[in-house]
Amino acid sequence: MFRLLATDGLARAGELITPHGTISTPVFMPVGTQATIKTLTPEQVAGAGAKMLLSNTYHLHLRPGEDTIAALGGLHRFMNWSGAILTDSGGFQVFSLAELTKVTDAGVSFRSHIDGSLVELTPESVVDIQAKLGSDVMMPLDECTSFPTPRDYAREAMERTVAWAARSRAHRRMRGMGRQECLPHRRDETRAENTINGGADIPVCAQALFGIVQGATYPDLRVECARRLVELDFPGYAIGGLSVGEGPEVMNRMLEVTVPELPADKPRYLMGVGPPDDLLDAIARGVDMFDCVLPTRNGRNGFAFTSTGIIRMKNARHARSTEPLDASCDCPTCRNYERGYLRHLFRAGEILGMALVSLHNIAFFVRLMEDARRAIMTGRFKEFHAEFIQSQTER
Amino acid sequence: MFRLLATDGLARAGELITPHGTISTPVFMPVGTQATIKTLTPEQVAGAGAKMLLSNTYHLHLRPGEDTIAALGGLHRFMNWSGAILTDSGGFQVFSLAELTKVTDAGVSFRSHIDGSLVELTPESVVDIQAKLGSDVMMPLDECTSFPTPRDYAREAMERTVAWAARSRAHRRMRGMGRQECLPHRRDETRAENTINGGADIPVCAQALFGIVQGATYPDLRVECARRLVELDFPGYAIGGLSVGEGPEVMNRMLEVTVPELPADKPRYLMGVGPPDDLLDAIARGVDMFDCVLPTRNGRNGFAFTSTGIIRMKNARHARSTEPLDASCDCPTCRNYERGYLRHLFRAGEILGMALVSLHNIAFFVRLMEDARRAIMTGRFKEFHAEFIQSQTER
Numbered sequence: 001m002f003r004l005l006a007t008d009g010l011a012r013a014g015e016l017i018t019p020h021g022t023i024s025t026p027v028f029m030p031v032g033t034q035a036t037i038k039t040l041t042p043e044q045v046a047g048a049g050a051k052m053l054l055s056n057t058y059h060l061h062l063r064p065g066e067d068t069i070a071a072l073g074g075l076h077r078f079m080n081w082s083g084a085i086l087t088d089s090g091g092f093q094v095f096s097l098a099e100l101t102k103v104t105d106a107g108v109s110f111r112s113h114i115d116g117s118l119v120e121l122t123p124e125s126v127v128d129i130q131a132k133l134g135s136d137v138m139m140p141l142d143e144c145t146s147f148p149t150p151r152d153y154a155r156e157a158m159e160r161t162v163a164w165a166a167r168s169r170a171h172r173r174m175r176g177m178g179r180q181e182c183l184p185h186r187r188d189e190t191r192a193e194n195t196i197n198g199g200a201d202i203p204v205c206a207q208a209l210f211g212i213v214q215g216a217t218y219p220d221l222r223v224e225c226a227r228r229l230v231e232l233d234f235p236g237y238a239i240g241g242l243s244v245g246e247g248p249e250v251m252n253r254m255l256e257v258t259v260p261e262l263p264a265d266k267p268r269y270l271m272g273v274g275p276p277d278d279l280l281d282a283i284a285r286g287v288d289m290f291d292c293v294l295p296t297r298n299g300r301n302g303f304a305f306t307s308t309g310i311i312r313m314k315n316a317r318h319a320r321s322t323e324p325l326d327a328s329c330d331c332p333t334c335r336n337y338e339r340g341y342l343r344h345l346f347r348a349g350e351i352l353g354m355a356l357v358s359l360h361n362i363a364f365f366v367r368l369m370e371d372a373r374r375a376i377m378t379g380r381f382k383e384f385h386a387e388f389i390q391s392q393t394e395r
Numbered sequence: 396m397f398r399l400l401a402t403d404g405l406a407r408a409g410e411l412i413t414p415h416g417t418i419s420t421p422v423f424m425p426v427g428t429q430a431t432i433k434t435l436t437p438e439q440v441a442g443a444g445a446k447m448l449l450s451n452t453y454h455l456h457l458r459p460g461e462d463t464i465a466a467l468g469g470l471h472r473f474m475n476w477s478g479a480i481l482t483d484s485g486g487f488q489v490f491s492l493a494e495l496t497k498v499t500d501a502g503v504s505f506r507s508h509i510d511g512s513l514v515e516l517t518p519e520s521v522v523d524i525q526a527k528l529g530s531d532v533m534m535p536l537d538e539c540t541s542f543p544t545p546r547d548y549a550r551e552a553m554e555r556t557v558a559w560a561a562r563s564r565a566h567r568r569m570r571g572m573g574r575q576e577c578l579p580h581r582r583d584e585t586r587a588e589n590t591i592n593g594g595a596d597i598p599v600c601a602q603a604l605f606g607i608v609q610g611a612t613y614p615d616l617r618v619e620c621a622r623r624l625v626e627l628d629f630p631g632y633a634i635g636g637l638s639v640g641e642g643p644e645v646m647n648r649m650l651e652v653t654v655p656e657l658p659a660d661k662p663r664y665l666m667g668v669g670p671p672d673d674l675l676d677a678i679a680r681g682v683d684m685f686d687c688v689l690p691t692r693n694g695r696n697g698f699a700f701t702s703t704g705i706i707r708m709k710n711a712r713h714a715r716s717t718e719p720l721d722a723s724c725d726c727p728t729c730r731n732y733e734r735g736y737l738r739h740l741f742r743a744g745e746i747l748g749m750a751l752v753s754l755h756n757i758a759f760f761v762r763l764m765e766d767a768r769r770a771i772m773t774g775r776f777k778e779f780h781a782e783f784i785q786s787q788t789e790r
Contacts (some may be wrong), residue, residue, distance in 0.1 A: 002603045035736075041439075041747065043727075064714065064739045071715045072735045080731045319459065331440075336475045340467045341430075348429045351746055354434065389433045395563045 001208055001235050002267045002288075006377045010259070010286040012378040016267050018084040018136040019206060020076065021051055025267065025288040026372050028279065028365040029054040029086060030296060034063070035079040037362070038296050039355040042081045047380050048331055048359050048364035050081045054291040057129055057139075058090030058097070062112050062119065066132040067165070074134030076366065082125040086291070087135035091142040091212070091270065092240065103143060105160060123164040124171040127209070131175070135207060139238060140168035142212040147245040154216035161214040162228045165212070169232055172209055210236040210269065217250050219257040226261035237262045243278065252281050259286040276368055276392070280385050283372050295365050299358030302346045309394030313357060318343040331363035396603055396630050397683075401772045405654070405681040411631075413479040413531040414601060415471065416446055421678050421767055422661065423760040424449040424481060424686040430474040433691050433755070434750040437476045443726055443754050444761035446478045447688040452524055452534075453485030453492070457514065461527040469529030481686070482530035484521050485665070486537040486607070487635065490618035498538060500555060518559040519566040522604070524569070530602060534633060535563035537607040539601055542640040556609040557623045558612040564627055567604050605631040605664065612645050614652040621656035621664070632657045633664040634682070636773045638673065648675050656658040671700065671763055671787075675780045678767050690760050694753030697741045701759070703774050704789030708752060713738040726758035 004023075006013040016023040029036050030045060032055045037045045042144035045053065060069060072078045075085055091108075094101055097117075098110035107122030123141045130138035141164050143157040211229035215221030229237060238256055243252045255270070262268055269289035270282050279290055295305065302313040306326035311318075313325075321339035333342075333356040345353030368388075397420075398400035401408040410727065411418040418719045425432050425440060428451045432440045440448065455464060467473045470480055486503075489496055493505035493514075502517030518536045537560050539554040606624035610616030624632060634653055657663055664684035665677050674685055697708040701721035706713075708720075716734035718733070728737075728751040740748030765782075769778035 027452075034739075034745055036740060036745045036747045039434075039746045039750075041727075041750070043731075044436075059743075060663050063737075068715055068735065068739075072717060072733060077734075078736050080736075175584075226538055318464055322467060332436075336438075338467060338473075340459070340463065341475075344429075344473075345431060346456055348431075348454075349433045350429055351429045351749075352431045354746075355434075355436070355565075 002265060004265060008376040008381040009284065011224075011283050011376045011381045012286060012288055013373045014267070014288060016052075016058050016084075016289070018208075020082060020084040020136055023052045023084055024370070024373060026279075026283050026376075027052055027289050029289070029291040030365070030370045031055075031291055031293045032079065032081075033059050033293075035060060035069070035075060037358070038300065039351060039358050040296075042079060042360075044281050044332070044359055045081075045362060046259040048363040049370075050362055052086065052136075053081065053083065053187050054086050054088060055079075055133075055135065056090065056093060057094035057126060057133070058121075058390050060087075060133060061121070061129050062092065062114055064242065066129045070132040070134075074132075076134060084136040085088070086137040086269075087130050087139065088142045088271070088291075089130075089139035089212075090121055091139075092144045094121065095144050095146070103160070105163065106162075106326060107141065108143075119294065124165040127168050128175075131172075131207065136219070137236065138206045139210055139212060140165045142214055142319075143238055144214065144241050145216045147217065149216040151216075151218060151221075154214075154218055154221055158215045158221050159213060159223045162225060165211045165229055165234075166232055167236070170210060184328045208235045210234055210238050212238040212240045212271070213258055213262075214241045215254075215258075216241060217246050219254065219297070222254055222258045223261055225371065226258050230261065230263060235268070235290055236267040236269060236272050236289075240271045242270065248278060248281065251278070252285065255282055255287065256283040256329060262286075276365070279368065280372065280388060283376075284381065284385060285289075290369075292365075295361030296358045300354040302353065302357060304364075305361050306355050306394065307391060309392040311394055313339070313342050313353065314346045315343070325357070325360050326364070329363060329367070331360050333357065333360040333363075343362045397660060399660060399705075403771040403774050403776040404679065406678050406767070406771045406776045407681060407683055408768045409662070411447075411479075411684070412770045413447070415477060415479040415531055418447045418479055418537070419765070419768060420683040421674075421764045422447055422615050422684050423674065424684070425691060425760070426450075426686055426688045427474065428454050428688075429474075430464070430470060430754070433695065434746060435691075435757075437474060437778060439727070439754055440476075440757060441478065441696065443758040444765075445757055447481065447531075448476065448478065449481050449483060450474075450530065450665075451488060452482050452521060452528070453488035453516075454556050455482075455528060456485065456516075456524050457509055461524045465527040465529075467666045471518075471529060479531040481532040481664075481684075482525050482528055482534065483666070483686075484525075484534035484536045484607070485516055486534075487539045489516065490539050490541070496660075498555070500558065502536065502559075503538075518562040522563050522567050523570075526567075526602065531649040532603045532605060532631065533769065534605055534607060535560045537609055537635055539609065539636045539639075540611045542612065546611075546613055546616075549609075549613055549616055552611070553616050553620045556607060557620060560606045560624055560629075561627055563604060564629070578701065601628045605629055607633040607635045607666070608653055608657075609636050610649075611636060612641050612649060614648070617649055617653045618656055619715060621653050625656065625658060627679050629661070631662040631684075633662060633666050635666045637665065638668045638734065640723050643673060643676060646673070647680060650677055650680040657681075671760070674760075674763065675783060678771075679780060680777065685764075687760075690756030691753045694756040695749040697748065697752060697758075699752050700756050701789065702786060705788040706789055708734070708737050708748065709741045710738070720752070721759070724755065724758060724762070726755050728752065728755040728758075 211234035318339040606629035713734040719729040
């Protein structure tokens with residue numbers, strides 16, 4: 001499902017082939033936790049250039065439930081997104097959002113953050129849930145540790161993550177999941193195209209199950225976890241449990257020891273990362289895929305990522321500015337609106353402001369990946385990386 | 396600025412000619428209080444069929460201020476709306492939102508509902524503010540009474556409204572406002588078309604100033620007010636101070652005595668109305684123009700207007716429904732989304748739900764006006780009206 005097209009140092013340009021389109025890598029996936037990129041229609045998200053997004057098993061299992069989504073034709077049809085979707089396993093959310101979480105080797109039980117009801121997830125049920133959702137890439141249940149984590153517990157969580165990955169894989173094979181069992185994305189003739197696949201029907205769907213490398217901030221545990229997962233032979237590998245407070249230096253060090261253990265012909269996905277600097281640092285270390293709430297969450301708070309750095313739309317200096325948010329951006333927000341208007345919307349508490357800056361921020365992250373890819377293809381990623389850092393003077 | 400094309404009983408079909416397009420009447424104007432139709436982009440609003448919208452002098456004067464909007468090229472460019480805009484005078488808002496309001500014959504002073512600052516509006520300043528905003532239709536400052544209002548006070552407010560209307564008109568003439576002083580709508584070549592005017596530049600702009608009929612629920616005061624305003628010869632007449640708690644019977648009675656006093660060749664605008672039933676009742680009595688927050692406010696609360704009545708999207712019965720919101724609607728929401736997904740969005744507190752139902756509701760109101768117009772043109776408005784009432788069985 002992955003084609004490596006070019007390398008530049010450790011940085012890679014490739015293609016991820018999914019049932020919902022071929023995705024150029026490096027790729028950034030906007031986050032649609034509850035089957036919606038907050039404040040935006042899927043048409044707007046596609047208009048910002050995104051071709052693949054992330055949604056959450058944990059949230060969708062709790063509400064509306066995978067059976068409801070399956071009854072409504074699967075996640076793509078449910079949310080009217082014809083591009084690719086990766087679903088996170090819920091591991092991270094169980095440990096960060098849920099209450100009274102209990103972990104055993106069997107799985108996790110916890111109280112829902114919505115209504116306090118008791119919920120259990122196992123490696124097997126998490127695969128079944130994602131099969132019903134019909135995402136293009138599914139993640140196995142993992143145990144995500146916080147920072148800092150004692151070595152003993154980090155090993156225990158890593159061992160469990162590997163064991164769960166093996167069970168997830170076996171369960172998926174036993175259930176015979178492949179082309180025959182996955183939900184095709186029904187495309188209704190009357191629905192508007194969001195043009196990602198040129199309107200082509202997707203007749204069959206093969207969901208890929210990635211492995212997730214854990215091991216906290218211990219290089220040897222990271223290496224061991226990666227090797228054991230590679231032995232299990234997944235079509236792609238995620239690196240989890242980073243960007244949880246350990247700081248960029250430690251994160252980069254973990255990438256430096258982990259990535260070389262992963263096969264060159266498989267995609268590498270750094271989960272939950274991150275600010276533009278971190279994305280480029282990770283690309284420089286051989287990572288291909290990313291997701292993060294930053295463009296949308298910061299967008300809702302009026303923080304805009306631009307070619308000259310982060311600008312705060314609520315700032316009074318923008319009140320009469322006829323400048324676009326980012327003069328070098330061609331997203332719908334920058335084409336159609338001026339800073340003065342955006343500032344007014346935030347000051348007046350209007351939702352449209354959140355939507356327009358979220359839209360721009362997604363376009364910014366998408367273009368950053370496109371620019372990085374072009375630099376890799378032409379052998380000048382290092383220069384591009386340095387130029388980008390230098391350009392970010394506005395704070 | 397108005398062409399009467401057909402009548403059917405008292406109901407009228409016509410055209411309102413504005414610097415930003417010719418608007419078919421009856422027309423419903425969605426409300427963009429703070430220079431945005433809440434939760435929607437102007438492209439989405441245009442996509443729902445709206446060609447004219449309303450914005451508020453009161454709110455825009457307080458925030459961001461008419462000078463800021465003028466510096467940013469006027470209201471149309473500020474909010475990227477190339478259709479027509481009517482601005483309310485602020486009279487209604489001063490009496491409903493502001494604090495410590497004092498009315499004298501000179502004007503009104505009040506405390507801003509935003510920051511408590513002291514603000515004064517006069518008939519003259521309200522015209523000047525709207526000239527700076529550059530709306531297509533401006534309204535004079537009026538004194539809007541609540542319900543019930545004693546007769547003495549209703550007369551006093553009506554007298555003041557007439558006097559202010561005369562001063563507004565004189566001030567507008569004295570200032571020589573017409574083609575030369577109004578702000579043209581600059582259309583930037585790089586901006587997306589929202590296609591209302593086929594992309595034509597609007598080289599000059601003549602803002603129309605309407606008169607507003609007050610008189611509370613006293614037929615003789617309404618008649619007197621209408622006659623005195625007609626003597627002043629406005630290009631259009633609004634009927635204000637209704638739908639404030641007096642009920643549909645009294646409102647219809649007020650329309651029945653007021654409308655016959657207004658010239659047939661001028662548009663008639665019923666301010667702040669209303670539910671579909673009230674719109675059709677008013678059309679039946681000769682009204683041409685409407686505005687109301689109902690489609691957007693109810694949309695944000697998950698109440699959808701449909702061809703079979705109002706449905707509540709939060710209701711559990713929609714959880715697995717693959718039906719569109721309204722099977723007889725071709726708006727983007729009904730083309731692309733099912734009730735099950737919309738219900739999920741409301742249950743999960745997602746803004747996209749508010750946006751999609753607001754969009755549908757605007758399309759519903761726009762189509763109701765189009766259908767009414769077609770019925771008038773073919774001499775079957777009465778039947779159309781009765782059929783519509785009968786169709787609204789869902790509650």
